[in-house]
Amino acid sequence: MWLPQGRLCRSTVVSTVSSVLALALDLSLTGYGVFSMPETPRAPRGLITFDGGVPGCCYHPQTSWDSTAALSRIASYRPCRVDLYQLSRPTVRSIHDRAPETVDPTLPASQLDGDSILLQRTKRRHSKRESNTAPTNTDTVVSFLEDSDRIRALQETTRQTVQLRARRWNLASLLENDH
Amino acid sequence: MVEAFAVASGKGGVGKTTSTLALGMALSDRYDVTVVDADTGMANLLFHTGLDGVETTLHDVLGSDVPVSDAVYERFGMRVVPCGTSLSGFRRADPDRLRGVVATLARDTDVLLLDSAPALGAKSAVLPVVLADRVVVVVQPTIPSLSDALKVQEYATAYGTSIAGVLFNRVQPTDPIERISEAASRYFDGPIIGRIPERPSPQAARRAGKPVLAHAPESSVADAYRGAADRLEIRPGDETAIADRFQSAVIPEQP
Incomplete structure (x- = not known):
């Protein structure tokens, strides 16, 4: 990292x-x-x-x-x-x-x-x-939410982490799209 | 009939326990409500409900053969299952037993609210989101809180748990909450069910060991929570089927 x-x-x-x-x-x-x-x-x-x-x-x-x-x-x-x-x-x-x-x-x-x-x-x-x-500068909060690339990157990284952890925690069979 | 909700935030300090109890009390006018402190590491519910002196908690249920009924307390029109605060209790608690607890409680209630742990780095924090029918996401209008709330949604979606609603909490008068709500609603799959203003009443309620709806029922915070509960459309399922689902969820022990 x-x-x-x-x-x-x-x-x-x-x-x-x-x-x-x-x-x-x-x-x-x-x-x-x-x-x-x-x-x-x-x-x-x-x-x-x-x-x-x-x-x-x-x-x-x-x-x-x-x-x-x-x-x-x-x-x-x-x-x-x-x-x-x-x-x-x-x-x-x-x-x-x-x-x-x-x-x-x-x-x-x-x-x-x-x-x-x-x-x-x-x-x-x-x-x-x-x-x-x-309190955070609220204009910054709106800017954060309007930065769709940043949000998408956060979501994608989280998705990968979810999959990784599901296997580690023996929860993979409960994933919605587990095959 | 029963529907189980995980109340989750990802980030701590956003008022999740306050919100869980406030929604629970508001819903208890129409439904039998059970609230469970599923945050086994940083239990809070007992302090909000005046139960900090009780002998039996969820720790005992998750850590030994104590029946869950021994850890259920009637408070403020709800059934409350608090968690303990001792380090030894935390260490003994087996998070996988939570599914059995949820299955048992689901047989005898209309609405089950699971107050989840903040952070998503531990299995015990994610299990309520995995087991629940839907998630209520509590979020402050700040970047760290919104980031973690979006992560909660990703966990929920991956396990097929839908978002019942997003609750903005601790909203400052200076927050451009309209703009923030509008921008946030593009990313969240559930509706924004409320905006709870930042006021002293929740802190005073906690000091008094009561939910805010019991301590300050006429306050603007209590009003806002009642409005949020009204927007939370309950979709009760068959309690036997739901209990069976929880009980049979295949969660083998970790090696």
């Missing part, structure tokens, strides 16, 4: 990925983390984007945007090297708008960490951010 180059703000090696979720909240990170195995530098790198410390998307080259599967891959990196990059909030939100899938903000904490404190922190931060989100 393509991401704009962010500004590196932290580079560390951790024993478990879940500690990075707490770090992202502490830093109120808006940007992304790149997760790799320090002992196997050629292994594929995973990625989690953050908006104010709250997870937005999870990606791994071997699982694409399937958040649960991507998180499982990333969690298997022990120890794990993580590089945290900052991006502007509009840039991150633009990434989330265009991504085929965003993650339930609490899923990484639920899946990777047994600590309900982290889960509650994530929920609180998410709720606060949602209620504080400034």
Whole structure:
């Protein structure tokens, strides 16, 4: 996947990925983390984007945007090297708008960490951010909807993701046009 | 007779639970309504209905052999099935069991509303859309919300679940909602059933542990929700057939 180059703000090696979720909240990170195995530098790198410390998307080259599967891959990196990059909030939100899938903000904490404190922190931060989100420039909303090429691309990407996930989740037989 | 709706948004924070309960209460004047919190990861319904102290929730039903009837509570003229908030409950909950729960509840109600999880990255979030007859899409007039709402529609369409309606929520007075609605209606397959204004009443209702139609029945928000419910044409199906469909939906366990 393509991401704009962010500004590196932290580079560390951790024993478990879940500690990075707490770090992202502490830093109120808006940007992304790149997760790799320090002992196997050629292994594929995973990625989690953050908006104010709250997870937005999870990606791994071997699982694409399937958040649960991507998180499982990333969690298997022990120890794990993580590089945290900052991006502007509009840039991150633009990434989330265009991504085929965003993650339930609490899923990484639920899946990777047994600590309900982290889960509650994530929920609180998410709720606060949602209620504080400034209204979007409404002319931009209309422009977005009038950009039929952009909408068609979003729909097409989503269709592909739906098919991929239907197979992964054993739901393919329930698809309308499954043959 | 029963029709099952998934109430879905894709994006969190758009007022999906508020909308689910408001539509449910409005419809309960004419129908037997059951509302299920299908958001097993970020349960909300219990806080909106004053049920945060209850012992048995959907987590217990999805995670053990507790019968669904133990997690059904009569509130505000509806049957409400809340989900718990504990991490251990979330981990024990098997989302595939939801189909059995839906099948059981469908036998004894007219309208079943499944309050779905936001985000579409987990099977548990998509299952309500797969299982329901139709989807009510709740959307804020913002780009992130509209993007995710369009993704919800793609999921629904792929599984043969049609769009019952699109509900614009948290509409600011400055939003050019006419233009946005007109532009959005070109992409959504269902009608736009309502535009709910951004007002303090839903937040106050949540703090009081009540649906907005119970807490502020005379408010403009409540009026707008009642209008949306009126536009939601219910198409009841045979409850036995629907229950059988849910129960027999082939969803093998993941390896």
